[in-house]
Amino acid sequence: MKLTRRSILCGGAVAGMTALAAPRLARAEAQALRPLSGAELVAAAQLGGEVGYLVADARTGLVLEAMNADRAMAPASTAKTITTLYALETLGSSYRFVTRLLATGPVSGGVLRGDLILAGGGDPTLDTDGLADLAAQLVRAGVRGLTGRFYTWGGALPYAAEIAADQPVHVGYNPSISGLILNYNRVHFRWKRGQGGYALGMEAWSEKYQPTAYTIDAALANRSTPLFGYRQTGGKEHWTVASGGLNKAGSLWLPVRLPDAYAGDVFQTLARAQGCALPAPEPLRGLPAGAQMIAARQSSELPVILRSMLKYSTNITAEAVGMTASAARGANAARGASGAAMSAWLAAKLGGGKARFVDHSGLGAEDRISALEMVRAVTLLGPKAGLRGLMKPFGLRDSAGRTVEVPGLRVDAKTGTLNFVSTLTGFITAPDGTELTFAIFTGDLARRARSQSSGEPEGSRTWVRRSKVLQSQLITRWAALYG
Structure with a gap:
């Protein structure tokens, strides 16, 4: 199925999901996107496995560009973004351990x-x-x-x-x-x-x-x-x-x-x-x-803990916070059951979906969520939770992997990295002030499964580096095209 602005928003690609509260678009307008440019970047990255992404207008929820956005993929540590939203709504910003x-x-x-x-x-x-x-x-x-x-x-x-x-x-x-x-x-x-x-x-x-x-x-x-x-x-x-x-x-x-x-x-x-x-x-x-x-x-109040968790990607913090939130909801707080409780909470907030969490940190490779669901969560639930203020600035990279700055372009995001999995989600401010939300998921789980768990497998570091370059290229492109 060709992913258009309207089909993703209105559930043509993901059955049962509600719109991001965006206006209807004319067919000609929907076809004005340039998905091949994004596809060419993905092809040039030579990652193999799967790539899914989506970028939306942060104010209206209008989907601007997507690829495989309804495909459930391993989020790695970007799962902590959902854990943050889950804990803040359940426990409240004044909660202290x-x-x-x-x-x-x-x-x-x-x-x-x-x-x-x-x-x-x-x-x-x-x-x-x-x-x-x-x-x-x-x-x-x-x-x-x-x-x-x-x-x-x-x-x-x-x-x-x-x-x-x-x-x-x-x-x-x-x-x-x-x-x-x-x-x-x-x-x-x-x-x-x-x-x-x-x-x-x-x-x-x-x-x-x-x-x-x-x-x-x-x-x-x-x-x-x-x-x-x-x-x-x-x-x-x-x-x-x-x-x-x-x-x-x-x-x-x-x-x-x-x-x-x-x-x-x-x-x-x-x-x-x-x-x-x-x-x-x-x-x-x-x-x-x-x-x-x-x-x-x-302890310090919950937002202070969550900001540090997102900055340093502390797995035990995510698990403790998520399990405490599940217990506060009267759910089974054991790790797998608590992940399922968070999955059910997210589906209720978004009106459906296929996200499945077995933990709250994303350290395991069994969690699944689509780029569409992640962006909808960030766009619809993030502002009330003050999510952007808890995320850290993301440094863009050029094709050689060197850090670069684009004047006026700001990205606040959560990264996620496992062997042969690299993910990113968060907020973009384009040079003209346009606010965007996005998620980029890349993963080669078959190659990960073949690798040894006793250390860093051969080729993983290079693979992750290419994925991070792709993330920067997509973000730079979106800021120029939709800003």
């Missing part, structure tokens, strides 16, 4: 006569400095010790060992999910070679504090591959590193798989430094009735 310290008894003579519970509230931004603040609050409340046990509770969100199953074991952007999240559920692994061999360390690194993480350790292994190995025993995490894979000194973030134990361990160390001795942390399945809050830490 809260991490609490709860007590099951009174404080008397510097001793808590009962149990202490570190209760997570799903805050994806809690760091070691924030835990140190909670420890200081505990001491100010008069607690120097306790008669009972020290528990951690992460039940505010369902646990998942990882966000996506097809990622390398050691990448810090694919950690576990829990209602108790510390340092984005990552631990700072560092190494330094000396005369006696390598010194290895695991630390809960933040701006002010870098305590040792005692529930996670690392050891060298006499092998060449794989670079990292992982296992759990006795409630602790153990990493091995190939002895030939380390340079003289360095560091990186490794994912945490036992987040409640990690947070409890670090809090115990910080509380001890404040003069409060706590027993070893133990996991707690459910909060006891009647427990009283004796300290709390609030």
Whole structure:
């Protein structure tokens, strides 16, 4: 089917979808587009796989140009755009996450006569400095010790060992999910070679504090591959590193798989430094009735968290925010069910559609949404949510991949990148002030499936570079043609 302005707006290409609130166009006007120019750019990129895009007038919703716009494709991290809209409508812009310290008894003579519970509230931004603040609050409340046990509770969100199953074991952007999240559920692994061999360390690194993480350790292994190995025993995490894979000194973030134990361990160390001795942390399945809050830490308001999430594409933030929104709607907050709840929400807002989310970050390759649905969401729901103000400027590239500036042209967008998947969506201000919304999806999922998940497959970086050049060429063309 030939995609015209009218057919896309009125559902000729996507059955059951409502218009973007645009005026009807005459046939001659609809045929005045120049889709071959866009097609020639796509052909020159030599990506293979699939390419779908759509650009619309941001004020009227009028579709100006499209290619395969109704084809459901993997959005990668542009899925966070939908998560942002979903969370802001559900939770509200004033929403804050809260991490609490709860007590099951009174404080008397510097001793808590009962149990202490570190209760997570799903805050994806809690760091070691924030835990140190909670420890200081505990001491100010008069607690120097306790008669009972020290528990951690992460039940505010369902646990998942990882966000996506097809990622390398050691990448810090694919950690576990829990209602108790510390340092984005990552631990700072560092190494330094000396005369006696390598010194290895695991630390809960933040701006002010870098305590040792005692529930996670690392050891060298006499092998060449794989670079990292992982296992759990006795409630602790153990990493091995190939002895030939380390340079003289360095560091990186490794994912945490036992987040409640990690947070409890670090809090115990910080509380001890404040003069409060706590027993070893133990996991707690459910909060006891009647427990009283004796300290709390609030996160920043939701838009601040979402702006950082979109800027740095933080996967654990997207999952925590999206799952919290689903729980607030009374839906199953488990990752797959929560993604389905967001899919149903989007379909209700757009009047139908084929979008399907299994997560909120786009880290997995199973999510699907069309360029048409993405642009409709950005155009219809974005202004009320203040979406453009949360996105970051996008730098255009020339045919050689070098950053270029076009006077008067501004793009605020969310990028998405997986191996052999590159996506972009957001807002364009043309030099004459015309406002446009757009989505560009490229993906070769067959080639991705054939690649190894243990690292960056051969050809992926070049493929993504060509896709990003194509994105810039399309945006520059649209600004010139429709601005």
